[in-house]
Amino acid sequence: MVDDNRQWRLTRRPVGEVRPGDLTLSVQPKPVPGSNQILVRNIYLSLDPTNRIWMSDMDQYMPPVALGDVMRGGTIGVVEVSNNPAFKPGDIVQPFLGGWQDYVVADHAQKVPVSPQLPILASMSALGMTGATAYFGLLDIGKPQAGETLVVSAAAGAVGSVAGQIGKLKGCRVVGLAGTDDKCAWVTRELGFDACINYRKENVLEALRRACPNGIDIYFENVGGEILDAVLTLINLNGRIALCGLISSYNATEPVPGPYMFRNILMKRVTVKGFIIIDYLSRMEEFFRDMSQWVQSGQIKWRVDLIQGLENAPVALQKLFTGGNTGKLVVQISPEP
Ligand SMILES: NC(=O)c1ccc[n+]([C@@H]2O[C@H](COP(=O)([O-])OP(=O)(O)OC[C@H]3O[C@@H](n4cnc5c(N)ncnc54)[C@H](OP(=O)(O)O)[C@@H]3O)[C@@H](O)[C@H]2O)c1
Structure with missing residues (x-):
């Protein structure tokens, strides 16, 4: 070399x-x-x-x-x-x-x-830091139960694609949001999401209303902005938001406004928890045990x-x-x- x-x-x-x-x-x-x-x-x-x-x-x-x-x-x-x-x-x-x-x-x-x-x-x-982020954020904060509706933003990305698949393994209805039709096709056809919304083409609130007829129980948040507001509008009582990232604001040069539907966190008794993967370094064995099995068996695709x-x-x-x-x-x- x-x-x-x-x-x-x-x-x-x-x-x-x-x-x-x-x-x-x-x-x-x-x-x-x-x-x-x-x-x-x-x-x-x-x-x-x-x-x-x-x-x-x-x-x-x-x-x-x-x-x-x-x-x-x-x-x-x-x-x-x-x-x-x-x-x-x-x-x-x-x-x-x-x-x-x-x-x-x-x-x-x-x-x-x-x-x-x-x-x-x-x-x-999947078996690296982004997979671990999806794993702990969804399981520890989202606490998915079979039959619940999970929404994942940046669904075709590294973290989102894994978070959605774990949601499916736990028996949730999983709805993704992504920026192209090809990405949506990948997460629904290959990864098994139940639905995916191209947020660049559709009205996000209306599309989420259609895709989540029973409301939203868990939101795996990667993006922020308009998508977060639409989710807060449809969040169910005792909903959970795993706040993983806010990529829509990382290049911002001006202060970013907070969500307009913040009040629903109160009205619906929503738990919102931000987390950073390094918080979970002491629990990585748990992640490796489950994820290496899921990856080897093809249950989680990457x-x-x-x-x-x-x-x-x-x-x-x-x-x-x-x-x-x-x-x-x-x-x-x-x-x-
Ligand atoms: N908390 C933690 O420890 C931790 C660890 C890793 C990652 N993260 C966070 O997780 C999120 C995803 O990270 P990743 O590594 O998996 O990246 P990624 O999802 O593979 O790539 C980022 C994706 O975000 C979407 N995006 C970018 N700007 C957007 C905007 N303005 N509105 C909507 N979507 C936008 C794009 O997909 P589209 O085509 O769908 O727009 C892009 O492909 C980021 O917010 C990141 O900061 C947090």
């Missing part, structure tokens, strides 16, 4: 969407691991809506990426050099936030299970939108905000061994 370490560094805080010049590609020598450390060659880089949050100097759940630092991001890679007896060259590992770069030196990393039924990319999607080349990461990130991705957006930095 190469002896250089290409790194995307944050050089300017974006205003609105990420633009050329906000991130700069620099080249450093390949790092050398110290005592008890490992050198990991990154293979896959996860692109996530939260990358945009991390670029902003605002109150958030982690410190923002400092100007000049390597852009933070989740990776899976292969151990090239190990000075740590727990790892050997060739191990497939997930270092903690390996970054937008070719190589990372780590003190520790999570070993990634690999088999013909569980390719590495499964651990970047799809990766794969972009080739670290150099293309900043442009690819935009797909999350334009709706260009279906399934989990991933950049391939280097080949699998």
Whole structure:
């Protein structure tokens, strides 16, 4: 492999969407691991809506990426050099936030299970952080019961596609919202959602009213804005909202108005709980146990939108905000061994 370490560094805080010049590609020598450390060659880089949050100097759940630092991001890679007896060259590992770069030196990393039924990319999607987000958000906060109606926004995305499928496994009527007819066809025909609304084409409130004749018991919220308001209008007594994300506001340059139907949280005694997947790190075994079974048995399907080349990461990130991705957006930095 190469002896250089290409790194995307944050050089300017974006205003609105990420633009050329906000991130700069620099080249450093390949790092050398110290005592008890490992050198990991990154293979896959996860692109996530939260990358945009991390670029902003605002109150958030982690410190923002400092100007000049390597852009933070989740990776899976292969151990090239190990000075740590727990790892050997060739191990497939997930270092903690390996970054937008070719190589990372780590003190520790999570070993990634690999088999013909569980390719590495499964651990970047359903069996990775976005799958875990869907799992804990839906089961812990949504508390789905058979026969209830679950609505999922960004339904054809990494988290939404898995959340909806778990809802089906739990016996819910599942209604998704997505931005194209092709995405809606995928989630209904391939993933088994009962209905899907193309929110760009339809009146969301009217379409939800038709698709949810018994109202909405659970909302898995990824988006915010108009969709949240429509859901609040139709939410049932004792409804639950797992507040996973608000992607419609991540590029906002002006303050974002709150939901107009906020009063229904009171009238319908709705539980709304925001969560961040790192809150659940101590329960990951539970997730791995269930999800690896579901993935291997084909009960949970996953799809990766794969972009080739670290150099293309900043442009690819935009797909999350334009709706260009279906399934989990991933950049391939280097080949699998
Ligand atoms: N709480 C946590 O720990 C946690 C962890 C991971 C992700 N998240 C959140 O979960 C959500 C989904 O993340 P993901 O990684 O699975 O991304 P994703 O759904 O794979 O991609 C984002 C999707 O959001 C939709 N979208 C973008 N802008 C929109 C808008 N203005 N209105 C409606 N839909 C819009 C687009 O699909 P369409 O074509 O359907 O518009 C896009 O494909 C995000 O809000 C993210 O921040 C939270």
